[in-house]
Amino acid sequence: MNALSELPPVARPPGHRHQPGKDVDSFYHLVGCDLRDRPCDGTACFVAGGGRDAHQPRVYCLGRCFAAPARGLDRARPRIEVHSREPIVLGRLAKGGDGSLASYRSAGGGAALEKALAHEPGEVIGAVEASGLRGRGGAAFPAGRKWAAVAASATPDEKFIVANADEGDPGAYVDRFIMEGDPHALIEGMTLAAYAVGARRGWIYLRHEYPFAKEALDRALAEARAAGLLGDDILGRGFHFDIEVFVGHGSYVCGEETALLRSLAGLRPEPTIRPPYATERGHLGRPTLINNVETLATVPWIVEHGGGAYRALGFAQSRGTKALSLNSLFARPGLYEVEFGMPVRQIVEELGGGLRRGQLKGVIIGGPLAGIIPPHLLDTPLAFEELRAIGAAVGHGGVIAFDETTSIAALVHHVLVFGSYESCGKCTPCRLGSRRLEEIFARPDMPSDEVRELIAALRCASLCGHGTGLGEFADSALRYYGKELEPCWK
Amino acid sequence: MLEVSIDGTRRRFPEGTTILAAARELGIEIPTLCHDERLVPNAACRMCVVEVKGWSRFATACSTQLADGMEIQTASPAVEDARRTMLRLLAAGYPAEAVAAAPEKPFHRLLRSYGADTANDGARPCFTDTQHPYLRVDMAQCIACTRCIRICDEVQGQFVWRAWGRGPETRVLPHGAASLAESECVSCGACADTCPTGAIEDRSVIERGAPETWTRTTCPYCGTGCEMLVGTRRDRIVQVKPVLDAPVSKGHLCVKGRYAFDFVHAPDRATEPMIRESGTWRKVSWPEVVEFVAKRLADIVAKHGADSIGVLGSARGTNEENYLAQKFARVVLGTNNVDCCARVCHAPTAAGMKMTLGTGAATNCFDDIERAATFLICGSNPTENHPIVGARIKQAVLRGAKLIVIDPREIELARYADVHLQLRPGTNVALLNALAHVIIDESLADETALRERVRDFDAFREFVAAWTPERAAAICGVEAAKIREAARLYAQSDAAMCFHGLGTTEHVQGTEGVVCLVNLALLTGNFGRPGTGVNPLRGQNNVQGAAHMGCEPGNLTGFVPIEQGKDVFESVWQAPLPHSRGLNLMEMIDAAGERKLKALWAIGYDVSFTNPNAAVTKAAIEQVDLVIVQDLFFNELAREFGHVFLPACSSFEKDGTFMNSERRVQRVRRAVEPVGQSRADWEIICDVAKAMGHGAQFDFASAEAIWEEVRRVWKAGAGISYARIETHGLQWPCPREDHPGTPILHTESFPIGKTAPLKCIEFHATTEVANEEFPFLLTTGRTLYQFNAGTMTMRTANAQLRGTDTLDIAPADAQRMALRDGQRVRVRSRHGAAVLPVRADSRLKQGELFATFHATDVSLNQLTGPHRDTHVQTPEYKVVAVTLDKI
Known part of the structure; x- marks a missing residue:
């Protein structure tokens, strides 16, 4: 085995001859951006009342959801606990x-x-x-x-x-x-x-x-x-x-x-x-x-x-432990390591201590590109296949609880703003459909047929998980919170 | 094989078939927008989504390969809904007037069939470019399918189009430029060809309307042999598009093939026969001119003998026409004085390769470009002069193939090269001998090849022992280390493929330079296998064919020496062959100067403008009593020295075949009626032959009838019938109708036997050396936008892209001499002078100059000298010592 210093430089593969330039830079929104005083636009900050003003560039999550709504960077650590049999x-x-x-x-x-x-x-x-x-x-x-x-x-x-x-x-x-x-x-x-x-x-x-x-x-x-x-x-x-x-x-x-x-x-x-x-x-x-x-x-x-x-740890097809990050609306926000199989209810009520105030309206696990878990499904165990079955996902393990101060239409709109802002633009449904849905969810009278068509196109026809996830999220909102959305339809 | 069901039809398909390809085979049309067969599937537009049983999401038909047992629904309600939704999204903001203006664009047809209405919700500011002579860009019609970006990257390799921004704000713009003209764009038109909307469109279609009829034919420019579809409207060419399944061009064309067609109906196209009488041209009828020519030729034969007449075939003409031209010379006139412009380009290749390998043509095929691991490009600038070959080589290098470039200039491929040997013009043989030296010195030769297929190794080893890289380095001006590196790359590759051009042949040691390339291939076993060989890039559409059909003083059709072919030809032609040794083109000019040449019939060949040493050439032609010029235009030869003008038609106006650089015979078809009274070359030759009493031997009703006779005399082409080359050409040898053609020569043996010889070639320096009086070495060549004598391209909008010749000079030299770009200078050589504008070009080394030779008002051949290749007399166009005078 050659020492590292003897390794040749890595040859660029075919098709890489074009040197990256300003065209590639123009794809990104934080080139050279100082984040010190930026308000966070992430979903945890949104459900905590932040991220509602228009500003550029947008910042989707500074990783301070335990202290949301957050602005700028901070070195403070959240509460960190291990609730699995083994600390991994x-x-x-x-x-x-x-x-x-x-x-x-x-x-x-x-x-x-x-x-x-x-x-x-x-x-x-x-x-x-x-x-x-x-x-x-x-x-x-x-x-x-x-x-x-x-x-x-x-x-x-x-x-x-x-x-x-x-x-x-x-x-x-x-x-x-x-x-x-x-x-x-x-x-x-x-x-x-x-x-x-x-x-x-x-x-x-x-x-x-x-x-x-x-x-x-x-x-x-x-x-x-x-x-x-x-x-x-x-x-x-x-x-x-x-x-x-x-x-x-x-x-x-x-x-x-x-x-x-x-x-x-x-x-x-x-x-x-x-x-x-x-x-x-x-x-x-x-x-x-x-x-x-x-x-x-x-x-x-x-x-x-x-x-x-x-x-030996874990549950069904989901073995071992998972670290979860709970948002600021919980009484005890922070990082928790749990074994797979723990019911979502236990995570919400025991680990998180329930909400700091107000009534739990839903939980988003694994980021906004997965379905919402409504209160009546909280007994679902935390596990890949089991969450998948109710249209949700384990994802990265972010757990965002929201209360009745967050309207579903506003939450969906927030996620769609995020989705269209972060869409790469390669595939048609995500590039244009996320923006179109975002515009519709900003209106008081929404065309329900078009919304359903757009959601279907996003879910089934997008190239990557970004578009399909946006579709899943909107779909779960319609499925579980249809009653609340009813007055919004044209 | 995989068994699948598509819309209820069960069928078996080979592994690797995509859903889209399988559906199309079943006649099921799946809509696509971002898909193009020429590109790697991108699966971005999502129009081709289909349902696969058991899959939770749709599959994209363009990118998904079949799996055994798949059950596919291509148009389920859910799929159709998704397509309609996506088309509505695309239609919102799309300009309605664009749909109305071009309803048959693929995107517009889809909008219609899915009932998606354009909503035109306010025009957004978009990139437009209306200044380019061939392309019109209106990004209001862009649907971000990125086909333009990908075809520019993946097929042409120019990287012009880039995506900017992201998401709904994604925009496609030329890289680092405000317009296409300022970008790296080479105007190949691939982006416009693939664009499914009108965002990038050919201007000709916008300005003259869409074509009504399409005709498949072969490109009339370089020797690559690209196939094209010629779109006509009211008997005028309005658009040319690439043929997708063309074996050579694979759906690609360059700026010349794709756009430079307006010469056909140029206002100064000469379309009437004319005779010059006491200095004045008079229009005459065809019967009159034919009678005149026949009588004058007969008189001259009677008075001075047949050998006082020379006939020049044309690399622009078809195989059939060149066959008739040499048959006319030999049968009707009775002379072997017949040649063509191969004399001034690749005659050294034909001779050098015939001498060493037994066949004077490319050993391999263009499809080997994708099989080669290493390329050696010697004295050829493919990305400008054979752009489709250049693009294929560039793509292969981008995919990881190694590249060695031998060229005095830093041509585009040199920027992609692993080693660029930037040698002094005229020193090829020294450099190539040094490469052979390193290969032997470092034991890199192929032992098996040396044992089984190569002879005379010991003498060769002894000879090249003296050719150390250090010795060559001093002669060539190249670092010895680089010579070693190049030799190792070439020799250690699994398959190394050599391409060469006129930078190898147009030297006093042209033939010997080719032999040196053959030496390298033989030494390293790079022959007779895929991805190897020695491959000339022929300069003109049919220069390979013109010589091969027998427009060669010493060879008959099939490059058969006269003595060897005598019996067959005499029996088919029902005529005796002339005995005397024929004059080649250069010897004809010499004979003219000595008043021994009394008549010259130049078919599609402006020998006055293109021969070197113009002053001497012109003085010689002036002595000829009868100069018959057969051409599309009243060229320099006609203007200065012509006595008779016979208006010929272009390849767009006639049928026949061309033979490309890789020995492929392909069809040429009439797309428009002959312009004015112009006629096909073969018809004119037949008429003159008939008028001279040889009607029976020139009784042909069609180009195909001529070809049938060619097949009777040319054994290696006997299997090539028009029926067999309806869509794809065939590569000779193809001796029988059931023979598949021969992409690779010399696989088992050579025509000269099991082994081929290594040849010891001593280096002889050219007499064109720089000194105090002539301090610069000038080399000449073509540009991407212009072609040879400029007869065709100068009459098209290519002239807007590159309008005149330039004298390219190293920036340091320009600065030292205080020369600005565009400033006109007088260039003087030992042989003459020419005036042309200067252009600083960092691709040149100091002390060296490069000039193009397309413009008649510059007439660069006033500078080139009398020196010729020692074997076949090809002129030394590629090096001449000059000095510059400011004016």
Whole structure:
């Protein structure tokens, strides 16, 4: 294995000859934008009464939903608790760890890498496969299967690891605090992944809205390099790997993996059809393993304790734990690690302590591109298939409760404003349909046939999850809150 | 095979078939907007969504491949509702007048069939461009399908169109420019061709109306052999579009093929026969002119002998016409004095490759571009002169193929090259010998090829041992390290494909330069396999065919030496072949200067304007008693020296075949009636032959009838019938009707045997060297927008894109001499002088100049010299020492 310094620069793949320029920059809305005094336009801030004035550029979620409505950046941490049998992703954070390598190690961090490097890469993949871990970014794809695919893909030169740290779903701030307060978990997870699939370079694609995470990651990466945990000959085992942080320029769709990879390569970040999958042709055309931050931060625990121990946690097809981020309308907002299977009601009423004031009108889990859960469905367990069955989703684990002060038409309008603002414009239903629906939901008399047609086109015909998710959201609003919307129809 | 059901019909399809392709095969039309067969599926417009049983969302038919057992509904109510909804969204804000103006545009037809009304809710400010001579842009009609962006990226490789902004505010604009003219646009028109609305449209259609009739034919410009659809309206060409399933061009054309057709009906098109009497041209009838020509030729034969007459066939004419031209010379006149303009371009290729490999034509096919791992481009500028080949090479390189460019200028492909060997003009042989040296020195030669297919290796090894890269570096002005790098790239590739052009052949060592390229291919085993070979890029539509049909003093049809073909030809022609050695074009000019050439019949060939050393050429032609000019226009030859003018028609006005650079014979078809009294070259030749008493041997009712005779004399083309090349051409050798044609030559053996020889070629420096008196080396060539003598392109709006010749000079030289762009200078060589405007061009090295030769008012050949290739006498157009005088 060549040392990193001997690796050739990564050749740009076919079709990448065009150098990115102002045309690509014009896609993003936060190029060079200072966020210090920006009001947040995210959904948690909206249901808390914020984000209602028109301003440009818009900022969809600063990751401060626990203190919504938020303005500007703040280093304050939310309440962080572990309610699972084992602390997997929030344990160190809950104990107030400072994110340093020393505190990571004193809490047992780093053992997984020591262990893994003494075993074959295939054994690491085996552990991840056995754990039943599914991607935490929203798609819930079995992580082990993805890892095995990248490991198996034949490649002439290189493979890459990319951490999706574009936690864009308004309402989610799980990854933000993992990166700010426990960055070595992500770094160790990426290093394990690199070892498992045979990669030597990794990127963390970090959203522009998380500058504190950038600081924490830079610090942690320097520490890790100094400690021989990154770079050439990691832990003296002849394995080389290093990580770069890439900061985005403001675009929600960059959280979608094909768009993320194009953004990382300097191309216009539109989602593309799959296949080819990133596992075969990912970053710069090379096989690439992309997982989100929480997924990767989970891996050290799995490697250290074994896939079986992880699989023992959770529920049905949803194994292990999930970190949830509760918004400011709860009595006890904050981050909670729970095992899958916990009823949504328990999350809302016990963990969150119910609403601070007023009557619960609904809960949005996993960001606004999934259906609303009305109060009568709160007994649904938190799990991928089970939430899917009621038109909702686990998503990123953001939990936004809203009360009767939020009208459904206004909430749908808010989500559509977000949706059309963040649409990449590639496919017809999303580019034009989201804007058209946004305009309709701003009116007192809405043409119901057209609304239904537009929702159907968005749900069924959009290219990526952005359009389909907008359709799902609007559809669930009509389904569960039809009575409230009735006076709005023309 | 996969079994699927589409709208209830069960059928089996091969793996990899998309739903869209399968449906179309069943005659089921699925609407599309962003789809184009030439592009990678993008699945963006979502019009082609279909329902697949068991899928929670719709599938896009364009991008989804069939899976076994799929049950597909292409027009379920839900799918049709979604399509209607999307079309309504697109229709809102779309200009209604655009739909009314062009109701047959694909998008407009869809709006109609789904009842989606344009609402025109207030015009938004949009990008427009009304200044381009061929394209009109009105982005009010843009539906963001991005076909323009993708075809420019994926087919042409120009990256002109870019998307700006995002979401509903997405806009498509030319990159880094306020108009197309200021952008990198090469006016290929691919964007207008693919645009499903009227956002980017051909101006000709807007100004002259949509075509009523389409005729498939082959492009009349370079030797690539692109197929085109000629759209006519009231017997006028109003639009040309690429043929989607064309084997060479694959749905693409360049600015010349696509747009430069207005010469056909140019106001100064010469359409009446004329005879010059005591200095004055007189219009005459066809019978009169035919009688006149026949009588004068007969008189000259009687008085001075047949060998005092020369006939020049035309690379612009069809195979059939060139066949008749040489048959006329040999049978009617009785002379082998017949040649064509291959003499001044690729005769060295034909000779050099015939000498070494046994066949004087491209060894491989253009489809090998996609199979090659490495390209070696030597003395050729494909993106300007063979733009469709250039675009295909560029795309292959963008996909990862390696590229070596040997050229004195930093041509466009050099910017994509892994190695650019920017050599001094005239030093090809030294450089190519050094490449061979490195290949042998570093043991990179293909041992198997050397053992089984190559001979004379030991002598060759000994010879090139002296050609170290350092030695060549000093001669060529190229770093030795780069020579080594290029040799390694070429030799270590799985399949390396060589293309060469006139930068290789138009030198005193032209033939030998070609042989050096063959040496490299033989050494490395880069022949007889896909993606390899030595491949000339022929300059004109049918220059390959003109010579191959026998417009060659020493060779008969099929490039068969006269002695070898004598029996067959004499029996088919029912006439004896002339015995004397024929004069080639250059020798004819020499003979004219010596008053030995009494008559010259120049068919579609302005030899006065295009031959080098103009002063000497013109003085020679002036001595000829009878100059018969057969052309579309009253060209320089007619104006200055003509005695008889025979108005010919263009390839748009007649039937026949052309032969492209890769040995492919393709159909040419009449799209418009002959203009005025003009006639096809073959009809004129037949009439003169009849008038000279050879009616029986020239009794042809059609181009096809001539072709049938060609098949009888040309063994390698015997299998090519008109019926077989109705849609796709065939590549010879194709000896039988059941033979599939031959894309790749020399797979098992060479026509000269199992092995081919390596040849030791000593380098001889040209006498055209820079010195104090003539401090610059000038090299010449074409531009993208103009073609050769400018006869055709100068009469089209291409002249607005590039109107005259320029003298390109390194910016540092221009600065040193205080020359501004556009400033006219007198360029002097040892042979003459010409005046033309200067253009600073960073693609040139200091001390070197480049000039085009298209403009008659510049007449650049006043500068070029008398030096010729030592084997076939091709002139040394590519290097001449000059000096510049300010005026």
